[in-house]
Each structure stands twice: as C-alpha cells, then as structure tokens.
Amino acid sequence: MVIKIKGTKPSRRNFLKAAAAAPVAAMAGGQAFAEEADPAIIEKQPWTQFLGDGVDARPYGMPSQYEADVVRRDVPWLTADPVSSVNFTPLHELDGIITPNGLCFERHHAGIAEIDPGQHRLMINGLVDTPLVFTMEDLMRFPRENHVYFLECAANSGMEWRGAQLNGCQFTHGMIHNVMYTGVPLRLILEEAGVKTSGKWILPEGADASAMTRSIPMEKAMDDCLVAFKMNGEALRPEQGYPVRLVVPGWEGNMWVKWLRRIEVGDQPWHHREETSKYTDLLENGQARRFTWEMDAKSVITNPSPQAPITHGPGHMVLTGVAWSGRGTIPRVDVTIDGGENWVQARMSGPSLNKSMHRFYHEFDWDGSPLLLQSRAHDSTGYVQPTKDMLREVRGENSIYHNNGIQTWYVNEEGIAENVEIS
Ligand code: MTE
Ligand code: CO
Numbered sequence: 001m002v003i004k005i006k007g008t009k010p011s012r013r014n015f016l017k018a019a020a021a022a023p024v025a026a027m028a029g030g031q032a033f034a035e036e037a038d039p040a041i042i043e044k045q046p047w048t049q050f051l052g053d054g055v056d057a058r059p060y061g062m063p064s065q066y067e068a069d070v071v072r073r074d075v076p077w078l079t080a081d082p083v084s085s086v087n088f089t090p091l092h093e094l095d096g097i098i099t100p101n102g103l104c105f106e107r108h109h110a111g112i113a114e115i116d117p118g119q120h121r122l123m124i125n126g127l128v129d130t131p132l133v134f135t136m137e138d139l140m141r142f143p144r145e146n147h148v149y150f151l152e153c154a155a156n157s158g159m160e161w162r163g164a165q166l167n168g169c170q171f172t173h174g175m176i177h178n179v180m181y182t183g184v185p186l187r188l189i190l191e192e193a194g195v196k197t198s199g200k201w202i203l204p205e206g207a208d209a210s211a212m213t214r215s216i217p218m219e220k221a222m223d224d225c226l227v228a229f230k231m232n233g234e235a236l237r238p239e240q241g242y243p244v245r246l247v248v249p250g251w252e253g254n255m256w257v258k259w260l261r262r263i264e265v266g267d268q269p270w271h272h273r274e275e276t277s278k279y280t281d282l283l284e285n286g287q288a289r290r291f292t293w294e295m296d297a298k299s300v301i302t303n304p305s306p307q308a309p310i311t312h313g314p315g316h317m318v319l320t321g322v323a324w325s326g327r328g329t330i331p332r333v334d335v336t337i338d339g340g341e342n343w344v345q346a347r348m349s350g351p352s353l354n355k356s357m358h359r360f361y362h363e364f365d366w367d368g369s370p371l372l373l374q375s376r377a378h379d380s381t382g383y384v385q386p387t388k389d390m391l392r393e394v395r396g397e398n399s400i401y402h403n404n405g406i407q408t409w410y411v412n413e414e415g416i417a418e419n420v421e422i423s
Contacts, residue, residue: 088174183228
C-alpha cells in the first residue's frame with residue numbers, strides 16, 4: 001500500500017520506520033518506588049490540614065478548579081459574529097457516552113433566547129381539527145418518556161471536505177452531544193389537535209429572533225420525535241432551547257428546533273431557507289442533494305488526538321473514541337494504528353442505545369514509533385463508515401454538510417498528534 005499523507009506534513013520516513021519496528025513488551029501503568037521520596041506522598045498537602053467547604057458553599061455544583069480547561073471552544077474565523085455561530089463539545093476531555101449539560105456544543109442563528117417559561121406558549125395550527133395552545137404546565141400533563149439521543153449538526157466536520165484543516169477532534173467532530181431527554185412524544189400532541197388526513201408535513205418554529213423553521217414529514221413526527229423539556233434530568237439549558245425543544249432522533253441537528261413555540265401542519269414542505277440555500281449539498285454536476293435528513297454512521301478517535309497527545313512515553317496505552325448512527329446502534333468499530341494496513345475490532349463499553357453515541361476502546365503497547373490512527377464504524381443496518389475519498393468520489397468537493405468520512409490522526413515519536421489525510 002502506498003501511503004500519501006495530505007494536509008499537514010509529518011515525516012513519512014519515520015512512519016515507514018515504525019511499520020518495520022517490532023512491538024515491545026507490555027508495561028504496567030504504575031511505577032516502581034523511586035530512589036528519591038515523592039513529595040506527593042511524604043509531604044502534607046494543604047487539603048489534609050484544613051477543613052473544606054461546607055454543604056452550604058456550593059448550592060449548584062461545579063467541576064474542580066483543575067478542570068478549568070474542559071470547556072466549549074469556538075473557531076473565531078469561522079463566522080462573522082458570535083450570535084450566529086457555533087462552539088464545540090470538548091470530546092477529547094470526555095468519557096462514557098453522556099455529554100454533561102454545560103459542555104454540549106451550541107449552535108444558534110440569533111443568539112440565546114432567555115425565555116420566561118410562564119410566558120412561553122406552544123401553538124399547533126394549520127391542517128388540524130382543533131388548533132391548540134399549550135402552556136408549559138399543559139405539556140407536563142401528557143405522558144412523558146426518557147430517551148438518550150445524539151444531536152449532530154449536519155455541518156459537523158464540514159471544514160474538512162477539501163482536506164485536513166482543524167487540529168483537534170473538538171473542532172473536527174465537536175458539533176455533537178448526547179444526552180438523555182425527557183419529553184412528550186410529538187405524536188400525542190398532534191393527536192390532541194387532530195391532524196387532518198391532508199396533513200402530511202409539519203413546520204416547527206423557534207421563538208428566538210431567528211424564528212427558525214424546518215419542514216418535517218408527518219411519518220417522522222408521528223414516529224419518535226419528542227417535545228422535550230429536560231436534558232440529563234434537569235431543565236434544558238437556555239443554550240439548548242429552554243424551556244422546550246424538538247428532538248428529532250437520528251436526523252440532522254438543524255431540525256431540532258429550540259425554544260419551540262409553534263408547529264404548523266401542512267400538506268407539503270415549505271422550502272424555507274434552512275432547507276434550500278442551507279443544509280443542501282451541491283454536487284459536481286450542479287444538482288443539489290436535498291432533504292438529506294438522516295445522519296450516517298460516523299466515528300472518531302478522541303484520545304489520542306491533537307488536543308490530547310500521548311504524554312506517558314512508550315508502553316501500555318489506552319485509545320478511545322465515540323461512534324454513532326442516525327439509523328440505529330453501533331455493534332462494531334474497527335481501529336487501525338498503521339493507517340489501514342491492519343484493522344482490529346475495538347472493545348465497546350457502555351449502553352448500546354438506538355440513535356445514541358457509543359464508546360469504544362483499544363488497549364495496546366505503543367513501541368514509541370509514529371502512528372496513523374483511524375476508526376471505522378459499522379451500524380446495525382450493515383452500513384460501514386466510508387473514507388473521505390469515497391465520499392468525494394460520489395459528492396465532489398462543494399459540500400459542507402454530511403461529512404462522515406474516516407478521520408486520521410498522525411502521532412509522532414513524541415506523542416504529538418496532528419490532523420492528516422492518507423490515501
Ligand atoms: N433552533 C432555533 N430556534 N434556532 C437556532 O438557531 N439552530 C439549529 C438547531 N435548532 C437553531 C435551532 C442547529 S443548526 C443545530 S445544529 C441545533 O439546533 C444545535 O443544538 P444545540 O445548540 O443544542 O447544540
Ligand atoms: Co446545525
């Protein structure tokens with residue numbers, strides 16, 4: 001196999017050397033006692049000498065001061081103004097499958113609406129027997145359900161269509177979060193209003209200054225959509241649409257209308273801005289793909305990665321990452337450490353839920369030579385995550401949305417990782 005590394009330019013010579021190197025014996029994670037005494041053991045630390053804060057000091061708990069770097073980050077040059085912009089989930093700092101509420105990426109077109117729930121209403125109108133208006137209290141009196149779902153913006157990895165660009169999985173893959181929603185099945189609310197037989201589409205609308213709208217087919221609305229008011233057990237954060245948002249499992253994040261104030265029932269799609277000039281993919285032949293709602297299976301190695309280098313030197317190491325599919329579960333993820341010459345099946349750990357993030361691990365002995373890391377997701381329909389070149393063959397290079405190609409990280413002898421492409 002000829003390996004061509006595109007994007008940034010790591011040393012190819014070193015990689016070839018790595019391929020020839022023999023693996024070394026396993027090394028335990030701990031260390032033998034050093035000659036010199038370890039101050040972390042023999043000296044009295046301040047936290048052993050003074051009383052800590054009492055139970056009245058932290059009415060709403062926050063992370064340790066030593067976790068201050070674990071934050072959402074934006075890419076300033078991506079957008080003209082932060083009120084119509086995006087920040088990214090720090091995937092390289094997380095484990096398991098649940099995204100903590102304060103770290104869920106944010107994407108808004110007109111800033112965060114700060115809504116008084118007492119003044120918020122949800123209206124159902126259009127092709128229904130009885131147009132209805134619900135208060136938040138009304139919504140709470142419907143039977144509710146709990147489901148864990150990922151939300152991925154269709155533009156996730158969009159900057160990578162033409163080549164490796166952003167250095168970190170937070171930036172290349174961080175327009176995703178995975179939380180447990182509590183909400184009312186949209187079907188129950190639509191049935192309450194009584195959808196006329198001519199009602200084939202819905203148009204959810206947000207209460208923010210962008211009044212965002214998307215057309216959604218009635219089959220999806222009646223299937224698994226939720227009108228959600230809780231995430232991970234507590235009220236939605238204002239950033240995520242407090243007091244109520246639409247949950248459209250497996251489908252592109254843009255359709256998950258936040259600050260949901262109105263649902264119109266119609267007999268055809270509306271062809272609004274977000275489904276014409278945006279969230280469509282211009283192909284090489286000048287035609288555009290439209291209504292590409294489902295998110296294809298995808299995965300990324302989160303550690304090591306450019307923001308999470310290997311810091312411990314050769315020996316036993318843990319590689320981990322996440323995988324997801326808008327069409328079901330992820331029964332299998334393959335990983336390679338040599339740019340695709342050899343693939344092994346990763347170890348999945350954690351709940352395998354429909355349209356939710358999955359966590360995988362691969363433990364191996366690093367011999368200290370350069371690595372080309374990739375992961376490849378298989379979903380429950382049998383679909384296998386494609387390479388970026390396979391995607392470009394079909395869709396050209398004009399697209400921004402729906403880039404689910406295989407990601408490569410090059411790791412050098414020092415453990416420093418970079419975003420590259422190989423072909
Ligand atoms: N809903 C409203 N009302 N306004 C918005 O700007 N942005 C959409 C969608 N819903 C948006 C919205 C987009 S493009 C995405 S990817 C998701 O919300 C982002 O959800 P999050 O901010 O909870 O991550
Ligand atoms: Co989006």
